[in-house]
Amino acid sequence: MKFRNFKMVDYVVYGRGSFNQLDEIIAPRRKGDAPMVFLLDHFFENSPLAHRIPLRGKDKLIFVDVTYEPKTTYVDKIAGDLKQEFGTVSGVIGIGGGSAMDLAKAVSLMMTNPGSSADYQGWDLVKVPGVYKAGIPTLSGTGAEVSRTTVLTGPTKKLGMNSDFTPFDQIVLDPELTANAPVNQRFYTGMDCYIHCIESLTGTYLNEFSKSYGEKALQLCQEVYVKKDTWDAESDDKLMMASYAGGMSIAYSQVGVAHAVSYGLAYLLGTKHGIGNCIVFDKLEEFYPEGVYEFKKMVEKNKIDIPQHITKGLTDEQFNTMIDVSLVMKPLWENALGKDWEKLMTRDRLRALYEKL
Ligand code: NAD
Numbered sequence: 200m201k202f203r204n205f206k207m208v209d210y211v212v213y214g215r216g217s218f219n220q221l222d223e224i225i226a227p228r229r230k231g232d233a234p235m236v237f238l239l240d241h242f243f244e245n246s247p248l249a250h251r252i253p254l255r256g257k258d259k260l261i262f263v264d265v266t267y268e269p270k271t272t273y274v275d276k277i278a279g280d281l282k283q284e285f286g287t288v289s290g291v292i293g294i295g296g297g298s299a300m301d302l303a304k305a306v307s308l309m310m311t312n313p314g315s316s317a318d319y320q321g322w323d324l325v326k327v328p329g330v331y332k333a334g335i336p337t338l339s340g341t342g343a344e345v346s347r348t349t350v351l352t353g354p355t356k357k358l359g360m361n362s363d364f365t366p367f368d369q370i371v372l373d374p375e376l377t378a379n380a381p382v383n384q385r386f387y388t389g390m391d392c393y394i395h396c397i398e399s400l401t402g403t404y405l406n407e408f409s410k411s412y413g414e415k416a417l418q419l420c421q422e423v424y425v426k427k428d429t430w431d432a433e434s435d436d437k438l439m440m441a442s443y444a445g446g447m448s449i450a451y452s453q454v455g456v457a458h459a460v461s462y463g464l465a466y467l468l469g470t471k472h473g474i475g476n477c478i479v480f481d482k483l484e485e486f487y488p489e490g491v492y493e494f495k496k497m498v499e500k501n502k503i504d505i506p507q508h509i510t511k512g513l514t515d516e517q518f519n520t521m522i523d524v525s526l527v528m529k530p531l532w533e534n535a536l537g538k539d540w541e542k543l544m545t546r547d548r549l550r551a552l553y554e555k556l
Pocket residue numbers: 240241242265266268269295296297298299301337338339341342343344346347348349350376377378379380381384387388391471472473
């Protein structure tokens with residue numbers, strides 16, 4: 200048995216308004232006149248938040264397009280442009296949902312590692328640390344703020360740059376930044392966390408480390424989505440900590456069926472992570488009966504639309520593509536179904552599952 204030696208985020212600041220400390224926090228990380236680069240989710244263009252970015256000297260603010268989940272080509276373009284303009288930078292700070300945070304992690308790594316980010320899609324392929332990087336979530340749920348990966352769609356695969364150099368040096372958890380997120384988006388991303396908890400807590404890889412965080416995150420999700428009748432500031436506070444704890448839970452265990460299946464949807468149809476997980480989880484009663492029952496209650500209570508029949512009319516070849524992508528996720532299947540998962544999850548059974556979506 201080889202135990203994971205888990206590299207964590209170095210510094211965490213939590214609290215309403217903690218974003219105001221950013222200037223002070225990054226000051227010691229500035230290297231001469233090399234700029235800090237802020238990658239801000241394009242949703243915040245012309246917003247008050249854009250005017251609160253602590254720009255100094257040659258600092259650069261880039262509004263990143265997160266219409267699609269991050270691509271290796273986009274990461275390479277941003278890093279290439281920065282190298283051309285500045286040579287080197289003091290750091291990269293990602294502010295936004297999981298997409299903007301993942302872009303920041305990847306760009307930081309590509310400021311120092313040669314070649315294309317596509318060369319590093321996999322496990323422990325990144326060999327040298329990136330420049331200083333900080334993550335600041337404006338949506339809660341993905342756990343990208345604590346994870347050792349940055350999920351990228353490359354020329355041949357959708358796979359993260361998983362490495363000990365990937366976690367942020369600093370995260371700023373300011374729940375005020377998640378206020379006013381659209382109800383559906385907030386739900387889809389929040390459910391990513393809920394699903395992380397269910398998949399971790401029911402998985403065969405479960406251990407007390409994962410359980411401690413997973414149970415707390417699950418309880419927080421239930422408080423905001425099941426018990427409370429209206430969304431308020433406290434809900435933002437709780438969901439932000441749920442995301443953090445949910446991320447810590449899966450870091451030391453693994454996700455499961457919903458993630459394995461939704462990867463296939465993302466690859467073929469471009470379905471985004473949060474909504475894709477919801478579409479799949481909605482149909483997983485046979486694997487997660489209690490979780491799916493509660494999920495449906497939360498969907499109803501929060502008046503959310505979960506898209507239906509999204510795989511209707513796809514060809515055999517397209518179904519096979521999704522099945523191939525999904526079955527590559529071996530640790531996820533093993534966590535969900537145990538060592539004999541290959542006997543349990545046949546291509547036919549997976550095809551039937553995809554047809555339900
Ligand atoms: P997202 O970052 O893709 O953003 C979704 C939408 O919400 C975008 O249109 C964005 O502009 C908008 N948005 C962001 N903050 C907002 C706010 N406060 N108010 C209103 N709109 C806002 O969504 P997400 O669900 O946070 O992240 C999904 C991404 O995270 C995917 O790319 C996925 O691959 C990645 N992910 C990464 C990890 C990891 O460990 N690295 C884990 C899970 C998911």
